[in-house]
Amino acid sequence: MEDDSRPLLSSEQTGEDYLQRDSTNSLDFRTKRPFHVERKNIINDGPQETVSAEAAVLNSRLHYYSRLMGSSDRQLSPPDHVIPQPDEIYIYSPLGTAFKVPGSDHTSKNPSIITIFAIWNTMMGTSILSMPWGIKQAGFTLGVFIVIFIGLLMLYCCYIVLKSPKSIPCVDTSDWEFPDVCQYYFGKVGQWSSLMFSMVSLVGAMVVYWVLMSNFLFNTGQFIYNHVHNINVSDSELETNGSEKVICPYPNTNPGGNNTISTLYLSDNGNMSDVNPFERYWSKTNTVPFYLIILLLPLLCLRSASFFARFTFLGTISVVYLIVLVTVKAVRLGFHLEFHWFDKTEFYVPEFRLLFPQLTGVLTLAFFIHNCIITLMKNNKDQENNVRDLSVAYLLVGLTYLYVGVLIFAAFPSPPLFKDCIQPNFLDNFPSSDIMVFVARTFLLFQMITVYPLLGYLVRVQMMGQLFGNHYPSFLHVLILNILIVGAGVLMATFYPNIGSIIRFSGAICGLALVFVFPALVHMITLRRQGMLRWTSAISHSLLILLGVANLVAQFFM
Amino acid sequence: MSSTAMKKKVLLMGKSGSGKTSMRSIIFANYIARDTRRLGATIDVEHSHVRFLGNLVLNLWDCGGQDTFMENYFTSQRDNIFRNVEVLIYVFDVESRELEKDMHYYQSCLEAILQNSPDAKVFCLVHKMDLVQEDQRDLIFKEREEDLRRLSRPLACTCFRTSIWDETLYKAWSSIVYQLIPNVQQLETNLRNFAQIIEADEVLLFERATFLVISHYQCKEQRDAHRFEKISNIIKQFKLSCSKLAASFQSMEVRNSNFAAFIDVFTSNTYVMVIMSDPSIPSAATLINIRNARKHFEKLERVDGPKHSLHMRMR
Numbered sequence: 001m002e003d004d005s006r007p008l009l010s011s012e013q014t015g016e017d018y019l020q021r022d023s024t025n026s027l028d029f030r031t032k033r034p035f036h037v038e039r040k041n042i043i044n045d046g047p048q049e050t051v052s053a054e055a056a057v058l059n060s061r062l063h064y065y066s067r068l069m070g071s072s073d074r075q076l077s078p079p080d081h082v083i084p085q086p087d088e089i090y091i092y093s094p095l096g097t098a099f100k101v102p103g104s105d106h107t108s109k110n111p112s113i114i115t116i117f118a119i120w121n122t123m124m125g126t127s128i129l130s131m132p133w134g135i136k137q138a139g140f141t142l143g144v145f146i147v148i149f150i151g152l153l154m155l156y157c158c159y160i161v162l163k164s165p166k167s168i169p170c171v172d173t174s175d176w177e178f179p180d181v182c183q184y185y186f187g188k189v190g191q192w193s194s195l196m197f198s199m200v201s202l203v204g205a206m207v208v209y210w211v212l213m214s215n216f217l218f219n220t221g222q223f224i225y226n227h228v229h230n231i232n233v234s235d236s237e238l239e240t241n242g243s244e245k246v247i248c249p250y251p252n253t254n255p256g257g258n259n260t261i262s263t264l265y266l267s268d269n270g271n272m273s274d275v276n277p278f279e280r281y282w283s284k285t286n287t288v289p290f291y292l293i294i295l296l297l298p299l300l301c302l303r304s305a306s307f308f309a310r311f312t313f314l315g316t317i318s319v320v321y322l323i324v325l326v327t328v329k330a331v332r333l334g335f336h337l338e339f340h341w342f343d344k345t346e347f348y349v350p351e352f353r354l355l356f357p358q359l360t361g362v363l364t365l366a367f368f369i370h371n372c373i374i375t376l377m378k379n380n381k382d383q384e385n386n387v388r389d390l391s392v393a394y395l396l397v398g399l400t401y402l403y404v405g406v407l408i409f410a411a412f413p414s415p416p417l418f419k420d421c422i423q424p425n426f427l428d429n430f431p432s433s434d435i436m437v438f439v440a441r442t443f444l445l446f447q448m449i450t451v452y453p454l455l456g457y458l459v460r461v462q463m464m465g466q467l468f469g470n471h472y473p474s475f476l477h478v479l480i481l482n483i484l485i486v487g488a489g490v491l492m493a494t495f496y497p498n499i500g501s502i503i504r505f506s507g508a509i510c511g512l513a514l515v516f517v518f519p520a521l522v523h524m525i526t527l528r529r530q531g532m533l534r535w536t537s538a539i540s541h542s543l544l545i546l547l548g549v550a551n552l553v554a555q556f557f558m
Numbered sequence: 559m560s561s562t563a564m565k566k567k568v569l570l571m572g573k574s575g576s577g578k579t580s581m582r583s584i585i586f587a588n589y590i591a592r593d594t595r596r597l598g599a600t601i602d603v604e605h606s607h608v609r610f611l612g613n614l615v616l617n618l619w620d621c622g623g624q625d626t627f628m629e630n631y632f633t634s635q636r637d638n639i640f641r642n643v644e645v646l647i648y649v650f651d652v653e654s655r656e657l658e659k660d661m662h663y664y665q666s667c668l669e670a671i672l673q674n675s676p677d678a679k680v681f682c683l684v685h686k687m688d689l690v691q692e693d694q695r696d697l698i699f700k701e702r703e704e705d706l707r708r709l710s711r712p713l714a715c716t717c718f719r720t721s722i723w724d725e726t727l728y729k730a731w732s733s734i735v736y737q738l739i740p741n742v743q744q745l746e747t748n749l750r751n752f753a754q755i756i757e758a759d760e761v762l763l764f765e766r767a768t769f770l771v772i773s774h775y776q777c778k779e780q781r782d783a784h785r786f787e788k789i790s791n792i793i794k795q796f797k798l799s800c801s802k803l804a805a806s807f808q809s810m811e812v813r814n815s816n817f818a819a820f821i822d823v824f825t826s827n828t829y830v831m832v833i834m835s836d837p838s839i840p841s842a843a844t845l846i847n848i849r850n851a852r853k854h855f856e857k858l859e860r861v862d863g864p865k866h867s868l869h870m871r872m873r
Contacts, residue, residue, distance in 0.1 A: 053782065053783065053784055054724075056782075056784070056788075057725065057784035057787060057788060058723070058724075060784075060787070060788040060791050060792070061722075061723070061787075061791060063791070063795065064584075064791035064792075064794060064795050065584065065722075067795050067798050068583050068584065068587070068588070068798075076580060076583075076584075076722070078723065079688070079723075081688065081689075082688055082723040
């Protein structure tokens with residue numbers, strides 16, 4: 001009975017036809033549109049037709065026309081306006097059920113301004129706190145140039161990442177992200193390595209968050225304690241006089257200067273006998289990181305993190321507040337800039353320093369969005385403006401970073417203090433009694449507490465998905481993963497709370513793969529497959545890869 | 559008595575790129591040559607070597623090449639081209655930006671027709687209508703039709719709007735063929751009688767070369783309005799497959815427990831398709847009926863020209 005009702009011409013026959021033809025012409029996907037209409041039972045008055053008559057006869061025409069052409073002719077390929085709308089297309093399972101193709105237009109399309117804002121919001125991270133330190137490490141002039149240069153470089157790499165799924169022929173890449181592109185070009189190696197490097201950036205961010213959260217929690221607690229007990233303790237020997245206090249928390253031996261300042265500095269773990277019991281229980285490196293575990297580990301083990309996605313607005317508010325804070329401080333402190341080009345002075349740093357790779361490492365993480373830019377740009381209403389919107393977003397991010405970095409660096413009161421004192425977290429340069437900074441720290445603390453579980457969720461989804469195929473294999477698996485991540489954070493916060501170094505190392509490592517090597521390789525391979533790879537292009541992209549490697553190597557030596 | 563006179567032509571003309579070759583390929587099931595996207599106009603006429611409606615040969619010409627050589631050739635060969643024409647089918651591209659020029663060439667073709675074959679039938683196809691927005695199609699077609707009717711006087715032209723992406727192309731060519739069949743009304747009457755005698759659900763009469771449905775009879779309402787075009791496409795695909803093996807398609811029987819369908823050669827110009835929904839009638843019976851009917855229908859169609867009509871004796 002089944003054999004009797006098979007149609008005269010089934011789609012399998014046309015499939016064989018395609019195989020016999022020259023299959024090298026696969027670039028025109030219009031000849032292989034996924035448009036199939038199921039046969040209809042013409043005898044019985046069966047269930048209602050799920051296929052419109054027009055679609056059925058158009059399908060018959062397509063089958064016929066495809067037999068008339070040579071394989072490389074696209075003359076009789078159906079143009080776009082002839083194919084039915086996506087909501088009229090059905091997918092048939094062999095068991096007879098049919099369901100509609102989910103329209104990709106159901107996702108809301110955002111105007112350009114929203115897309116630009118989303119990119120800015122996502123890119124703005126904790127690296128903003130390290131900008132003044134980074135500029136200090138590279139020297140003021142060189143630092144500004146490097147920010148601009150690295151920003152442009154990473155914009156270009158982001159552009160080629162964004163372009164990469166579009167040049168993949170005859171596969172539907174509409175929901176691919178960059179790791180999928182890597183998998184297409186480099187197989188399993190590409191998939192695993194892009195995943196691993198993506199993990200580096202995420203776990204690096206989580207470790208930085210832990211260090212910063214311990215810092216902010218400590219300072220907040222300190223402030224509240226001092227306020228309640230009306231204590232006026234100076235945090236450091238080295239600080240400015242006047243109403244706007246800026247401190248140098250760890251005045252190291254200043255190379256080249258007449259060091260009249262005592263090298264004794266208040267360490268939280270001081271040998272003094274009169275250490276406050278509060279200070280013993282509320283220590284930035286010894287106890288506070290552990291207190292956070294009680295709060296955050298349960299949050300990490302939650303199955304879904306969608307609750308925390310509501311709080312992304314806190315990040316925007318924090319950045320805006322930081323900008324306001326920086327402006328106010330700069331106005332009050334005034335500018336203290338002196339240009340010493342290559343020589344070291346007591347209070348200032350040279351304009352060009354050899355430590356500039358530290359800034360490039362920080363910037364690689366600061367401008368990093370390459371693992372999710374495709375998803376972010378997908379909902380842009382006018383796709384033709386993608387490049388323009390991306391450039392505008394990078395410009396805004398660069399301006400924000402430059403603004404904060406330059407102003408803090410310039411306003412840092414150098415005659416009493418050394419420019420070298422600028423801390424990797426510039427808020428550390430302000431005493432815990434400063435109200436504006438206290439507010440900033442509280443904001444950032446809340447924001448980080450809400451973003452931390454989101455990051456943990458992303459790590460869990462990607463790792464568990466890759467390793468076990470299931471996003472939540474069992475509570476034990478997830479708990480072990482979370483303990484590992486939290487443990488890394490606590491260790492860093494206890495022994496090496498230098499967020500500048502953590503940022504630059506994780507930035508350089510994940511930037512190597514996802515910013516420099518993979519996009520450049522993918523771009524060159526695409527061009528070569530299209531036969532358009534010129535010598536200049538190949539050389540410049542190879543230089544890009546070398547830059548990425550040099551960036552990473554320099555982090556270890558500088 | 560068959561005529562050995564010069565074969566009559568069907569001229570398929572139109573501007574280069576208006577879709578004639580695709581149209582011919584689709585209607586006549588020819589493979590499209592690879593060089594169809596030519597940069598220059600046709601220098602020589604393309605013969606299709608198909609016998610169309612018995613004794614007609616399809617000639618395909620590009621009109622209106624910019625090349626002066628092409629113009630001169632066309633002018634000097636004009637009488638040759640336009641002599642003995644039975645049908646002129648002129649294809650207009652609805653998206654053309656040079657309406658004046660198109661009309662000018664069309665008119666010069668009409669003049670040549672008037673001089674050389676004044677009895678020819680003229681059909682105008684406004685093609686590529688799928689490129690026009692749906693709500694504007696009727697309007698634009700009506701405008702063009704009026705212009706063409708006006709320009710074609712004293713000849714009468716029949717206008718169709720067509721697109722290879724919907725059923726309009728098939729229907730337009732079916733109408734053209736219908737008007738070219740001699741004694742078509744008689745054919746239809748006899749077809750109905752034939753169908754009722756053999757107790758068929760539906761009987762279709764196809765033109766042999768193009769499998770366009772000339773006439774049909776159905777005894778009850780059928781669900782699929784597009785079935786003619788679908789059957790036509792299916793059989794043409796089958797013919798293409800057969801030709802790959804240097805075989806030619808002659809007849810087909812499709813049978814299952816619900817119906818039996820027979821496709822067979824009928825007259826020299828036609829094929830017949832008979833659909834029986836009573837599976838108890840053996841195939842042999844239907845085939846004998848078809849064979850007997852063939853003799854009658856042959857007499858309706860004499861090969862010596864469409865102008866003659868014969869009476870058929872009804873038994």
